[in-house]
Amino acid sequence: MSVDQRPDGVPPPSGATLRWVREVTGPGALVASVRLMGVDSTTLHAVDVLSATGVLHRLALRRFHRTDRLRTDPWYAPANEATVLGLLGSTDVPAPRLVAADTAPTMCDVPTLLTTRVPGSPPVHADRTVLAQLAETLALVHAVDLPVVRALPPYRPYYDRHRDGHRRPPAWSAAPRLWNRVFDVVAAGPPPTAPGFIHRDYHPGQTLWDGDRLVGVVDWTTGCLGPRGIDLARMRLNLAGRYGGEVAEQFLALYRGVGVADAHHPYWDLLDACDGLLDAPEPSTPVSRAEWARFEDWLARTAAQL
Structure with missing residues (x-):
């Protein structure tokens, strides 16, 4: 498995976090790669997980690393995002689908959401x-x-x-x-x-x-x-x-x-x-x-x- 390091020295997902990813994906799953996608209010990694049956799951790991905002910002709320993504799963809104959430957290190093990975990038014009x-x-x-x-x-x-x-x-x-x-x-x-x-x-x-x-x-x-x-x-x-x-x-x-x-x-x-x-x-x-x-x-x- 390959894991990209963050250039600013903030650690990548912990071993416990990646074990959680394997467990929620299914028995026998293996994390094939972890790639940093971006850092802003959260840290986002692309995670490829290979299931025991050989299916490659292309997922996104969204980690709420801002401990100051977790304490003081009512809108920096991983549990709320998990609820919203859960309800959107039964709609036609094009949004990531929630795979699992550890918002307490009990397994991960920080509150974490695991979702499907949506390809693409923001628009560069507005025609x-x-x-x-x-x-x-x-x-x-x-x-x-x-x-x-x-x-x-x-x-x-x-x-x-x-x-x-x-x-x-x-x-x-x-x-x-x-x-x-x-x-x-x-x-x-x-x-x-x-x-x-x-x-x-x-x-x-x-x-x-x-x-x-x-x-x-x-x-x-x-x-x-x-x-x-x-x-x-x-x-x-x-x-x-x-x-x-x-x-x-x-x-x-x-x-x-x-x-x-x-x-x-x-x-x-x-x-x-x-x-x-x-x-x-x-x-x-x-x-x-x-x-x-x-x-x-x-x-x-x-x-x-x-």
Whole structure:
């Protein structure tokens, strides 16, 4: 068996973790290879497991290594992601299928999920073909209406006044009056909405593509019961910053064209934009400054709708 080492010195999956992988795959299974796929909020390894009958299982090992966030971040929740992936297994939503979970953990070194491995990579552009599939897939997500959805945690904004203090315009913004207007709208409270199943962090980077076909939606840690408009908002926020407000509007039109109930309201766009400020770095390159300018232009047009 080959095991890739992490270049930053953080250890690869422990021997106990790999024994767990073998056990949950089936008696006599062998781990053929372990390859690092990426490190972000979690550590992701590609694991190939050969069963006793000679079947090669191409799996993904997702390890929640951020012990600080496990203690303090309610949305960094491996048990919640296991629940969400479990319920998605009976739907048409293209997501990894849960093989096993050790979220306590009792066998693995850190909370760990073992899933099927979805091939592909995020899209590098946002033409109509890409936008249409992003919209159609989100409609599939929003159509999930299983009893277990009602047991998921309720949506709440990332912002917490007691922890984060008063909302303030970012110091680098040239439009502080716009932000104060947005804060006033958000403080007035949300419009009435029927909650449903949402991804909570749906944007192009959470989708995997094989050529021009969307084959998977990943990172379901924040899946919850909440306003579907938040999923539209997070996607539109990302599209507006990267490609401009016109692309964000095109995505919304395509979502509406799928035939689902219209979940959009400008309030959710503004609320999610405020949440995005919490970890937004100051733009420091020409590219990031241009993205910020496009984002604030979209924000101004959105606020003008209210």
